[in-house]
Amino acid sequence: MNLDMINRRGLVLLGCGKMGSAMLEGWLGQGLRPEATWVIDPHPSDWLKGVAANGLTLNDGMPDAPAVVLIAVKPQMMGAALPQIAGFGGGDTLIVTVAAGTTIATYEAAFGAGTHIVRAMPNTPAAVGRGITAITGNAVTTPADLDLAEALLSAVGQVVRLEGEHQMDAVTAVSGSGPAYVFHLIEALAAAGEAEGLPAELAMQLARATVTGAGELAHRAPETAEQLRINVTSPGGTTAAALSVLMEPDTGFPALLRRAVKAAADRGRSLGK
């Protein structure tokens, strides 16, 4: 990633909790200079204080016109947090926000309509460089703004561009929240193994390695997910017996995930009101 412009003009990060620090860790690893980074967070982690000891500015002053201000506070904290950075509106600074739900219109009201704003939805595998982030800009964003946002966010994984903000709640429900569904799958698979008589620790080891191994295979293999599933399924065998439960249209994964993803997307929509 070309971080020259950001290293020259600076990056301000508002909120450095789980998502902010996952991304910051990735950027620092890709060559972002701590001296070019300002973080505002009333509750900094020990890790962040350590980076501050190496040159990052924490809760102390701000650059005049940073290349990017990235907002990573909770939607519920937005009202209290945005006034701290409202002065960056209307200028050369690109505002990038990763908050779920909060709409571009809310940021335009806080920063002014002429402000260049990119709404983004990353996920926590960004911490290991394997995130995926969807981005979309407001009416005044330029191709250069989207390129800058993409360059920054591609330091922590894949980046996809959306047709528009109308897709953001569905994206949030699939890939933003999705890692939690997968972690819960590990928990549920381990619990099911225990119910079949395995010791808890062994069941968890098997479940975790199975989900991460299958994820890595899905990442590397050229086959479709469907074909990878078929490759595991001997006709009349054990997997087919399990899939007859999991693929049952009304009670299996399809119906369950449809309900779960809808609940997440609906919550995103209500956070935006």
Ligand SMILES: NC(=O)c1ccc[n+]([C@@H]2O[C@H](COP(=O)([O-])OP(=O)(O)OC[C@H]3O[C@@H](n4cnc5c(N)ncnc54)[C@H](O)[C@@H]3O)[C@@H](O)[C@H]2O)c1
């Ligand atoms: N965690 C995820 O998986 C994930 C994924 C995609 C998007 N997001 C979005 O990222 C944002 C942050 O989520 P998170 O999970 O990192 O939450 P978090 O609670 O871990 O982090 C929020 C941070 O904001 C700080 N903060 C609170 N008030 C502040 C203020 N006035 N000024 C500056 N900082 C302030 C808190 O101290 C905290 O460190 C949310 O808007 C969420 O929708 C999170």
